[in-house]
Amino acid sequence: MDAGAMKMFADAGLPGRETMPAGADVGRLLKRALRDEVRPLGLACQGMGLLVWLTTLAVTMPGMADALAGQLLCTAAAAFGVLLSLVRRPAWALHWGSLIAVVALAWAFRLSLRASEAPAVWALPLLLLFGMCLALCHVRVRDFLLSFAVVGAVFLDGTLVASVPQGQRPLLALFLAFAFLMCLLTNVALVRERRAGHLLRLQMGRLAYEDVLTGLANRRAFFEAANAAIAAAPQGRFSLVLLDVDDFKRINDRFGHEAGDQALVAVAGALRRASAPHLCARLGGEEFCVWIDDEAVSPPAVARACVSGVHQLQVAGLRLSISAGVATVEPDVPLGRALALADEALYQAKARGKDTLAVAPPSGRMPLIVPPQPERRSWRPWRPTRRD
Incomplete structure (x- = not known):
């Protein structure tokens, strides 16, 4: 861990x-x-x-x-x-x-x-x-x-x-x-x-608390640590960065599960480096999550660093990419609702071309799509759709 x-x-x-x-x-x-x-x-x-x-x-x-x-x-x-x-x-x-x-x-x-x-x-x-x-x-x-x-x-x-x-x-x-x-x-x-x-x-x-393949915290460790942190500081805001490897099924189908495991290990290493010192966990499959409870840190900046870090990786000659959804919530918002907001933002990032991130504002307005390279793409409004 x-x-x-x-x-x-x-x-x-x-x-x-x-x-x-x-x-x-x-x-x-x-x-x-x-x-x-x-x-x-x-x-x-x-x-x-x-x-x-x-x-x-x-x-x-x-x-x-x-x-x-x-x-x-x-x-x-x-x-x-x-x-x-x-x-x-x-x-x-x-x-x-x-x-x-x-x-x-x-x-x-x-x-x-x-x-x-x-x-x-x-x-x-x-x-x-x-x-x-x-x-x-x-x-x-x-x-x-x-x-x-x-x-x-x-x-x-x-x-x-x-x-x-x-x-x-x-x-x-x-x-x-x-x-x-x-x-x-x-x-x-x-x-x-x-x-x-x-x-x-x-x-x-x-x-029990570490993902065997990637060495990151597993789902159980993430939820126990996050719930304990919320209970210890009930008046503090927190943010979640939900990340999902783009086209991971295609990697498994085309190159085999061994290449898929290599991709997950490489992505986990990049996310660990980009998100440090915050908690980074593998929730399951190709889905990862970063917990941020330091209000001095910009969650979109952490998400952008994660997306950019994975964008530089290659496995079996295939360039990897990842999409991210960011949600920052008030103290009275439960963890499950925060995950739902981050997941909705992740859906929008997937729908807008992948290899990018979307931010879900706590005010309820439409989130922004934030590309990893701002000079090549512009922010786009969030419209309801399904994830690819």
């Missing part, structure tokens, strides 16, 4: 309209989608961890008076990390907020373990629990490795290792290696599964 369609979807705030246009940064799209997916899970893990720690603090506070200041400081840091993670923008807020909350909670639990007679007995399950939460909530393996290394350094300091009898330290190392590998494999599997799922959704979105 072209940049105009992508911008209209973004400006209108349409949810779930993620597509994968040619040349797009797929990695960035995947990263954003994955981050949005794990955000609720990460916030839930942080909130649950903070709640468990506050409960632990309330139970152990009478016997931990000497470490109370450090525990309260860790609690404040963890709460700050959770609040930072709630901020949706910028993107780094979730990453750093999660890291701050996890490290603060790990340090708080480590402080509470110093009063325990067997700190290693409690530290190892806690490390495994933290590791599994990190594996579930990280969308990149390197981020998981960094977080796990920091949490492991917090729990497995020299004091805890020294409390383990010499003969049991190999068993401790074996348990740590097993816990790390289990968390790592879990994270790798989840990252690959999530990436594959989101890549498939991006591809399906492209198929």
Whole structure:
């Protein structure tokens, strides 16, 4: 899908309209989608961890008076990390907020373990629990490795290792290696599964909203984006440029459907260049449409550029041409009526010799026929007739 369609979807705030246009940064799209997916899970893990720690603090506070200041400081840091993670923008807020909350909670639990007679007995399950939460909530393996290394350094300091009898330290190392590998494999599997799922959704979105042959927005994308733009700015005027390839059936009958497809691709490229940055869509067959909601832009000028751009194309030795109908409507005119006005103007352009454009004024007067080369043709009044 072209940049105009992508911008209209973004400006209108349409949810779930993620597509994968040619040349797009797929990695960035995947990263954003994955981050949005794990955000609720990460916030839930942080909130649950903070709640468990506050409960632990309330139970152990009478016997931990000497470490109370450090525990309260860790609690404040963890709460700050959770609040930072709630901020949706910028993107780094979730990453750093999660890291701050996890490290603060790990340090708080480590402080509470110093009063325990067997700190290693409690530290190892806690490390495994933290590791599994990190594996579930990280969308990149390197981020998981960094977080796990920091949490492991917090729990497995020299004091805890020294409390383990010499003969049991190999068993401790074996348990740590097993816990790390289990968390790592879990994270790798989840990252690959999530990436594959989101890549498939991006591809399906492209198929749903992009014309496969030309790469332009398709009919569904055009109407959804146009209706959303109208709803977002109900008091704004908009214009439609409806275009139709002249004598397209003759191209198919004479040169075959392959030549017809080549003609459509060439026309789509010319229209994309001539209409940029506005939304250009293929509505079906040989019919295209350009959406213009910028009142500083002249719709007839855009239509004239489209007609002139296609006029320079040749396919199978045959020069291509296109006719256009332009309609500019007031805010209270529905999209269907605007399309009907543009279609009526297109009929007149076809009837007056093709390779030209007709403008339908919103006042209801007869539209003008605007030739692509004014020095060769003059404007003519619009008289009701049928399209060729």
